[in-house]
Amino acid sequence: MASRRQLLQASALASGLGALGLAGSTAQAATSRPVYAYVGTYTDGGKPWRGGRGLGVHQFMVDSATGALKPIPGAPPAVASSGNDAKLRNPASLARHPTLPLLYAANEFEAGSVSAFRIGADGALSFVAEMVCGGKDPAHISVHPEGGFLFTANYASGDVSVIALRADGSFDADRAAVIYKDAAACGATPCKPGADVVPAAARSHEGFATSDHDGPHAHMVHSDPRGNFVLVADLGLDRVISYRFDRATGVLSQPSTVAVSESSGARHFVFHPNGKWLYLVNEEASTIAFMRYDGSTGVLALVSETSALPAGFKGTSYASGIRMLPDGQHFVSLNRLHDSISLFRIDSRTGAPTLVREEWSRGNYPRSCTLDPSGRFLYVCHNKQGDNVTIFRVQKGDIRFTGQYVAVGSASAIEFSA
Known part of the structure; x- marks a missing residue:
């Protein structure tokens, strides 16, 4: 023992x-202890890419041997988007509290909000509370590693919300969400959206990927590994913003920014285990931006941009999710329309990524991917027309399809209980 x-x-x-x-x-x-999985979905179409066929937050038990997702005995298939005061609408992004049995869902609609759920001993979710985030269409949610604050990246309003949490993980209802505008992060000369033109990287494969350079659009927010800084990827500004984070107050200050290629569409990022290298998915260019990170200052420096699509590919594709594999020597990214998973190898000396191969994602429009707590299985959520989660085995820096599909309407993101 x-x-x-x-x-x-x-x-x-x-x-x-x-x-x-x-x-x-x-x-x-x-x-x-058993491990449970929760899949966030789009419940309200509204926009063509949403689908709107989800039931809310779907809940499963994980088979530790095979990675299969199975119904939780005695529990409903999903925490519904109506009834039981759950107040869910497009719970498309999920985050677990780092130490408490709580799950948070960002409700992606114009009057954005966050819903909190308690994870029961049997894995079933029970609604705790809802709080407005103050921004529009929160597309991503994360919790500070010390559990005192929650962050949302609000896509439509182009800003970030900071929400205070009490010691028990509930929302501090006495403190309103604090909003930080992405466009103001550059100081006296505000950051401006890039032109909505086809990125050079997309032109190189004769693609036509353009979208949403009409203003700032925060797509991801997450603290750095030490919790000293909070980083924001803004698709409309083609930038990553780094804020100094005050653990006591939750205040974000002293922003610094780094730009990627014009119209590339900065979307999601992941850190290397050494905390010094960061890999960013550029949605419209379908590239991976490799950056060096100074953990003492929060400053990022762009090193290179590498295509996430195979040599010789022609046409349009939109990159989406990214995840570091457990060996720290490889990571994967997702390609929508090409509907594939790109596997990258990391140079152990320089951190530079090299595309190794692509794997069919076994679904349409893969939006996000997540590892289970053991690191042995990768789950890919397809939200547009695929309506499923596909499961891959991770072994020796590679991934292989297990043959398993899970039907979930408009699946957007998956999170686990442990």
Whole structure:
């Protein structure tokens, strides 16, 4: 039996890896508790790419041997978008509290909000509370690794919300969400949207990917591995913004920014385990921007941009999700329309990424991907017409399809209970 010290060490390691986009196999080895999975969906079409066929937050039990997702005995298939005061509408992004059995869902609609759920002993979710985030269409949600604050990236309004959490993980209803405008991050000379033209990288493969350079559009917000800075990827501004974070107050200050190629569409990012390298998906250029990160200042420096599509590809594709694999030597990114998973190898000396190969995602329009807590399975959510989650085995820096499909309407994101 593991000692108390071993359990605490395992817990700390799992928490740190989670902040980096990794899954900690040590955590699963230290406990035999069941693992549960939750899939956020689009419940209200509204826009063509949403689909709107989800039921809310779908809930499953994970088979630790095969990675299969199975219904939770006695629980409804999903926490519904209506009834039971759940107040869900397009719960398209999910985040788990780092230490407490709580799950948060960002409701992506004009009057954006966040819903909190308690994870029961049987894995079933129960609604706790809802809080407005103050921004429009929150497309991404994350929790600070110390659990005191929650962040949303509000796509339509082009800003970031900071929401205070109480010690029990509930919303601090006495403190309104604080909004930070992406366009103001450049100081006296505000950041301006790039031109809505086909990026040079897309022109190189004769693509036509353009969208949403009509203004700022925050697409992801997440703290750095140490929790000292909060980073925001803005698709409309073609920039990543880095704010200094005050742990006591939740205040974001002293922003610095780094630009990617014009009209590339900065979308989602992941850190390398060393905390010094960052990999950013550019949605419209279908490229990976490799950056060096200074953890003492929060400053990013662009090193290179590498295509996420195979050599010789012709046509349009929109890149989306990204995830570091457990070995720290590889990561994967997603391509929508090409409907593939790109596998990259990382140079251990320089951090430079090299595209190794592509794997068919087994669905249409893959939006996001996540590792299970053991790090042995990768789950890909397809939200446009695919309406499923597909499961891949991760082994020795590679991925292989398990043959398993899970039907989930307009699946957008998946999160786990541990």
